[in-house]
Structure formats: C-alpha cells, structure tokens
Amino acid sequence: MNDTFLKACRGEKTDYTPIWIMRQAGRYLKEYKAVRAEAGDFLTLCKTPELAAKVTHQPIDMFGLDAAILFSDILVVNEAMGQDLKFYEARGPVIENPVRTRKDLDRLRVPDAEDELSYVMETIKLLRRDLKVPLIGFSGAPFTLATYAIEGGSSKNFLNTKRMMYQNPALYADLMDKLTDSVQAYLAAQIRAGAQVVQIFDSWVGVLDPSDFVEFELPYVARIVAGLKKEFGKKVPIIYFANNSASLLREVKKTKADVIGIDWRIDMADAVKQIGKRFAVQGNLDPLALFLPPDKIRERVADILRKAKPLRGHVFNLGHGVVPETPVEGVRAVVDAVHELSGK
Amino acid sequence: MNDTFLKACRGEKTDYTPIWIMRQAGRYLKEYKAVRAEAGDFLTLCKTPELAAKVTHQPIDMFGLDAAILFSDILVVNEAMGQDLKFYEARGPVIENPVRTRKDLDRLRVPDAEDELSYVMETIKLLRRDLKVPLIGFSGAPFTLATYAIEGGSSKNFLNTKRMMYQNPALYADLMDKLTDSVQAYLAAQIRAGAQVVQIFDSWVGVLDPSDFVEFELPYVARIVAGLKKEFGKKVPIIYFANNSASLLREVKKTKADVIGIDWRIDMADAVKQIGKRFAVQGNLDPLALFLPPDKIRERVADILRKAKPLRGHVFNLGHGVVPETPVEGVRAVVDAVHELSGK
Numbered sequence: 001m002n003d004t005f006l007k008a009c010r011g012e013k014t015d016y017t018p019i020w021i022m023r024q025a026g027r028y029l030k031e032y033k034a035v036r037a038e039a040g041d042f043l044t045l046c047k048t049p050e051l052a053a054k055v056t057h058q059p060i061d062m063f064g065l066d067a068a069i070l071f072s073d074i075l076v077v078n079e080a081m082g083q084d085l086k087f088y089e090a091r092g093p094v095i096e097n098p099v100r101t102r103k104d105l106d107r108l109r110v111p112d113a114e115d116e117l118s119y120v121m122e123t124i125k126l127l128r129r130d131l132k133v134p135l136i137g138f139s140g141a142p143f144t145l146a147t148y149a150i151e152g153g154s155s156k157n158f159l160n161t162k163r164m165m166y167q168n169p170a171l172y173a174d175l176m177d178k179l180t181d182s183v184q185a186y187l188a189a190q191i192r193a194g195a196q197v198v199q200i201f202d203s204w205v206g207v208l209d210p211s212d213f214v215e216f217e218l219p220y221v222a223r224i225v226a227g228l229k230k231e232f233g234k235k236v237p238i239i240y241f242a243n244n245s246a247s248l249l250r251e252v253k254k255t256k257a258d259v260i261g262i263d264w265r266i267d268m269a270d271a272v273k274q275i276g277k278r279f280a281v282q283g284n285l286d287p288l289a290l291f292l293p294p295d296k297i298r299e300r301v302a303d304i305l306r307k308a309k310p311l312r313g314h315v316f317n318l319g320h321g322v323v324p325e326t327p328v329e330g331v332r333a334v335v336d337a338v339h340e341l342s343g344k
Numbered sequence: 345m346n347d348t349f350l351k352a353c354r355g356e357k358t359d360y361t362p363i364w365i366m367r368q369a370g371r372y373l374k375e376y377k378a379v380r381a382e383a384g385d386f387l388t389l390c391k392t393p394e395l396a397a398k399v400t401h402q403p404i405d406m407f408g409l410d411a412a413i414l415f416s417d418i419l420v421v422n423e424a425m426g427q428d429l430k431f432y433e434a435r436g437p438v439i440e441n442p443v444r445t446r447k448d449l450d451r452l453r454v455p456d457a458e459d460e461l462s463y464v465m466e467t468i469k470l471l472r473r474d475l476k477v478p479l480i481g482f483s484g485a486p487f488t489l490a491t492y493a494i495e496g497g498s499s500k501n502f503l504n505t506k507r508m509m510y511q512n513p514a515l516y517a518d519l520m521d522k523l524t525d526s527v528q529a530y531l532a533a534q535i536r537a538g539a540q541v542v543q544i545f546d547s548w549v550g551v552l553d554p555s556d557f558v559e560f561e562l563p564y565v566a567r568i569v570a571g572l573k574k575e576f577g578k579k580v581p582i583i584y585f586a587n588n589s590a591s592l593l594r595e596v597k598k599t600k601a602d603v604i605g606i607d608w609r610i611d612m613a614d615a616v617k618q619i620g621k622r623f624a625v626q627g628n629l630d631p632l633a634l635f636l637p638p639d640k641i642r643e644r645v646a647d648i649l650r651k652a653k654p655l656r657g658h659v660f661n662l663g664h665g666v667v668p669e670t671p672v673e674g675v676r677a678v679v680d681a682v683h684e685l686s687g688k
Contacts, residue, residue: 157667162632166640206588209630209663210611211647244550247590247610266591267554286553288506296510303555319553323501 002133005067009197009237009259011280011312017305017342018066019335023321024059025071031058042087046072049122056127063335067134068127072120074140074201077182078149080111098152099175110181113189121193128194137195139187141202142179143217158207165216180220184227191236199239206244213248221255239282243320249274264319268307280313287318290330297330301337346477349411353541353581353603355624355656361649361686362410363679367665368403369415375402386431390416393466400471407679411478412471416464418484418545421526422493424455442496446515454525457533465537472538481539483531485546486523487561502551509560524564528571535580543583550588557592565599583626587664593618608663612651624657631662634674641674645681
C-alpha cells in the first residue's frame with residue numbers, strides 16, 4: 001500500500017510529493033470512453049459499481065498516480081434528495097424541479113445515504129478490495145450543490161441563487177441546512193464504506209465575495225468538517241477544494257479542513273503566504289498547461305514544487321479538472337515530473 | 345460640467361465619491377429596451393450614432409451618475425479587423441471565421457479606426473455636445489479580444505486560446521501585436537473624437553495564472569497605456585478593468601494605468617493593501633447585490649467607501665456589469681448611497 005498521499009494530507013514527512021488529478025478518470029482517456037459507451041449514459045456509469053470501479057482504476061496504473069478518486073458525480077446527492085436529474089451531452093446537467101419556494105424545499109429530504117446512494121458505497125467497497133493506493137471519496141460542497149438545486153443547472157450569474165440569499169435568507173439557510181446534513185451523512189457513509197480521505201468540491205464558491213462566503217457558505221462547510229472530525233477523529237483527512245478562491249483563502253482556512261485545495265489562478269508562493277504552515281495544500285497547475293510541451297510542463301511543476309516547500313504537506317494536483325481534449329502525454333508528463341523532481 | 349469623476353481618476357481631492365456603473369445603459373432599463381427595439385438588433389444600435397447616443401444618455405439623468413460611457417460593444421474591433429461578427433439572442437456573440445492558423449491571422453488587418461469605426465467617433469461627438477458629465481470611451485483588452493478572435497465566441501475553458509499560447513506562441517504573439525495596435529489606434533481615435541477617459545475591459549483575463557498574465561497579456565496592455573500616454577500625456581486618464589483578478593493585482597499595477605478597476609470577489613481592504621496608494625481604484629460592489637433591500641445595499645456601500653479611504657482616488661462602480669434582471673430601485677439605491685455617504 002502506497003500511503004504517501006495519506007501522509008502528505010496529514011502533514012507528515014513524505015519521501016516525495018504525491019500526485020492525483022481531478023477528473024483523472026475521464027473523457028481524455030479512450031479507455032474511459034469505451035466503458036462509458038458500454039454503460040450507455042453518464043448516470044448509468046455512476047450507478048453501476050463494477051463499471052464505476054473499472055474507470056476509477058484506469059488512470060492509476062497507467063500513470064502511477066498516488067491516489068484514486070471514486071468515480072461519481074456531485075449531483076447524485078441532489079437526485080437522492082428528490083430532484084429530477086438529467087445529463088444532456090451539450091447542455092450539461094439539468095434539474096427539472098429547481099428550488100425556488102418553501103414548497104419546493106419541503107419536497108426535498110435528507111437521504112439515507114447507505115440506502116439511497118448504496119451504489120456509491122458498493123463502488124467504494126469494490127475498489128478497496130484491490131486498490132494499491134488510497135481511495136478518496138467526495139461530495140459537492142453545500143453552496144455548489146445549492147446553485148444546482150436552485151438554478152436547475154449551470155449558470156452564468158447565479159441570479160436565482162443570489163436572489164434567494166439576498167431576498168429570502170431564511171429559505172436559503174433552510175436549504176443549506178438540508179444540503180449540509182445530506183453531505184455530512186453522505187461523506188460519513190463513504191468513510192464507513194472504506195473511503196480513506198474525502199474531498200469537498202466547491203466548484204462555484206468563487207462567485208461569492210468574501211463577506212458572502214463568510215455568511216452563506218463557511219459555516220456550513222465548517223459544520224461538515226467538525227461533524228466528520230467528531231465521528232472519525234483525525235484518521236480521515238478532509239480536503240476542501242474551493243475553486244477560484246484567491247480572495248477567500250484566509251476565510252477558507254476557517255473551515256479547518258486538513259488540506260486546502262487551490263485553483264491555478266493563484267501563484268503557489270502567494271497561497272503559501274496566505275494559508276500558512278498549519279495546513280497541507282493541494283494544487284495547482286493550470287489544467288490547460290497539459291497542452292504545453294513536456295519540458296515546459298516540467299518547468300512549471302518545478303516552480304510549484306519549489307514554492308510549496310514551506311508547506312506542512314503538499315499534494316500535487318491540477319488547479320481544476322483535466323479537460324476532455326487533454327493529450328495523454330501531458331498527463332504522463334506532469335505525473336513523471338512531479339515524481340522525478342520531488343525525489344521518487 | 346461635473347468633473348468629480350475626472351478628478352478621482354487623476355487622484356485629485358474630490359468633494360464626494362463619484363459613481364458610474366458598468367453596463368449602465370442596458371437591458372435593465374425599459375427605456376433602453378424601447379430604443380433597442382427601434383434599432384432592430386444590437387449591432388445596428390451600436391452603429392447608429394443617434395440611437396447609441398440616446399441610450400448612453402438615459403441612465404445619466406435618471407440616476408444622477410457622474411460619468412457616461414459610450415454605448416458600444418468590444419467586438420466591433422474584431423469586426424473592423426475583418427472578422428464576421430453576429431449576435432444571437434441565446435448564444436451571444438459568434439465570430440464565423442476564428443483565427444486558428446497563420447493564414448487566418450494574415451487575413452486580419454489593423455483597421456483605420458477613424459474610417460472603419462467612424463460610427464463610434466460620431467457617437468462620441470454627438471454625446472460631447474450636450475453631456476454634463478465626462479464621457480468614457482472604451483475598448484476590450486487584447487487578451488479578451490484574442491479569446492473571441494480565436495474561440496469564435498464565448499468559451500468555457502479557453503481551450504483554443506491557451507492551445508495557441510502554449511503550442512504556437514509565435515502565432516499568438518503576432519495576433520496580440522495586431523490586436524494591440526488596433527486597440528491603441530481605436531482608443532486614440534476615441535480620445536481625438538472627444539472621449540475624456542478610456543477604459544480597457546479585460547473580461548476574461550482571470551483565466552490566466554499570474555505567470556501567464558505576465559507573459560501573454562501584461563506587455564500588450566502596458567504598450568497601449570504607454571502609447572496613449574505618449575500621445576495624450578496625463579490629461580486623459582486610463583482605467584484598466586481586469587475581471588477576476590484578485591491573484592493578479594500586483595502584476596496589474598505594472599500596466600501603469602491610472603485607475604485599476606477591480607471585480608467584486610476581492611475585499612476592498614485587501615485590494616487597497618495590494619494596489620497601494622499610487623493608483624486610483626474603481627469598484628467593487630457585486631452586481632447581484634443590487635437585488636438586496638436598499639438598507640443592505642447602503643451597508644455594503646458604506647463598507648466599501650470606508651475601506652477605500654486610504655486610496656489616492658476612488659471611483660465607485662460595480663465589480664462587473666449590471667445584469668438585465670436588476671431592479672431599477674437597486675440601481676437608484678446604490679447611486680444615492682454612494683453620494684449621500686460620501687458627502688455629496
């Protein structure tokens with residue numbers, strides 16, 4: 001068992017810098033596309049444990065990554081809560097019954113994750129049988145799930161979400177409470193099923209100004225972290241990835257997550273200065289930098305590794321998910337560069 | 345003539361804090377929609393000086409704003425350079441002949457702005473006849489115009505743009521040179537026609553990490569600023585609005601623009617710390633905050649004004665354009681709050 005990633009998350013000394021890649025099981029791999037075609041559609045792939053486990057495995061051996069991440073989608077929580085979820089090739093995810101009123105909210109429930117998301121737990125159990133690297137479970141963060149719950153899909157301005165925050169804060173708070181309870185129970189179930197680390201993905205939190213982050217998201221994420229810490233102690237590290245969070249990092253630390261995931265927009269040296277030495281940090285190469293020639297990828301990796309040195313722990317990752325058009329050689333180049341330059 | 349805005353841009357003492365609002369002439373006003381309907385479509389509105397001047401005027405008297413901004417669109421430059429531009433209600437702008445190869449680039453020319461964008465100059469001249477507040481001219485920044493030129497429209501990952509930057513930097517540099525020359529000539533023509541301040545809009549620059557900003561955008565913006573300063577001296581202030589730039593501000597200063605426009609994601613106190621006292625700053629209320637009740641808008645305005653106090657000059661604005669669904673009362677509330685709280 002390669003436990004370098006676990007050690008880095010806990011801030012313990014490691015022999016080299018571990019790396020995994022957001023969306024490492026994904027459309028940039030023809031092997032993934034073959035399984036996806038076999039499943040028929042994206043949601044069926046998420047809900048078929050054998051296939052989900054299969055795609056989770058694919059990039060691990062191919063590239064020598066230091067952690068696996070459960071193949072799933074953040075929106076399965078919204079679906080289990082009672083929202084009608086569909087994925088369209090062009091439009092992306094669509095929720096047919098968005099939350100706009102108290103009545104809409106009353107129809108959503110906190111799901112019994114072990115039961116209603118049993119396919120996720122089964123995937124985790126399958127994976128733990130033969131994975132040689134740690135397994136990361138994950139969930140969307142409450143704010144990010146709220147944007148989908150309210151907007152009914154992707155959004156440009158998050159108009160409906162912010163309108164609810166600003167004009168009906170009581171309804172927003174009640175929705176966030178329900179989402180927070182759901183996320184906490186879901187992550188706890190994943191840990192009980194075998195997830196060794198969990199990541200909370202906050203893809204859209206970067207649209208909040210710092211005061212709104214403090215009022216409308218921080219308390220909920222902090223509650224999830226505290227709840228999981230109470231139940232599982234220090235043995236399961238928690239990663240909080242706040243996308244587009246350069247202006248939020250001082251507040252992000254208050255979630256008390258063990259690992260702060262950062263996006264590519266911020267220079268690592270700047271992030272280290274803001275986050276300080278009590279946390280491990282995960283990141284942060286621009287996913288599009290994988291289109292660079294290998295020697296240039298190597299230069300950027302060296303720069304990030306050097307700047308991350310003062311940290312308590314560093315997990316190398318991209319600053320967001322790898323994009324479908326990414327050349328496989330770029331993925332190989334970043335993994336090799338991280339390992340070679342950090343002394344593996 | 346109300347010159348409070350000009351003074352604030354120059355860092356001179358003002359009696360109160362001036363305010364204007366990005367997209368202040370826009371779809372949130374029924375009066376605008378009436379003129380737009382009269383024009384038929386958006387581009388025709390931009391190209392009909394009488395109508396463009398009419399919508400530019402609308403919000404000034406209605407709200408008592410301290411500056412007017414030419415009604416136009418950043419993509420008229422791409423069109424004048426030889427790109428086929430269309431606006432679709434749902435999809436937004438589309439350029440039918442994007443730049444992907446050297447041949448595509450060779451077909452684009454640096455337009456003679458006075459001639460090929462004469463409708464803009466005419467609008468400016470019309471406006472200067474009777475405006476009682478300063479008139480802002482504007483252009484898109486080279487990188488932002490390049491994303492449209494290369495992607496052919498809006499984009500999620502800016503895949504084609506970054507691919508060109510990373511895989512064909514010589515072609516990217518030549519495109520940027522052409523765009524930079526076009527923008528500089530266009531802004532110079534606007535100033536000669538009567539624009540008293542110019543703003544460079546960098547809507548998409550926030551997708552660049554700091555090192556890419558330094559390599560792929562900063563030199564071009566700096567060249568435009570230096571060129572305009574050489575031609576017009578200090579009398580025409582230049583505003584550089586870099587959207588989503590919390591992690592770029594220390595580099596943004598190197599453009600030497602007089603006024604740094606900031607988006608809403610960063611706390612004003614943090615921006616002041618990074619930008620320092622040699623620049624004026626413009627911003628930065630979240631456009632969606634105009635959906636708040638008036639007393640809450642007032643609280644946020646007070647907070648920004650207080651934090652902006654140490655600055656050499658402060659121009660109040662939103663942190664991005666006002667959105668079409670915005671209640672007119674919200675716009676009125678922010679203008680009144682800025683004026684009252686800053687001592688008008």
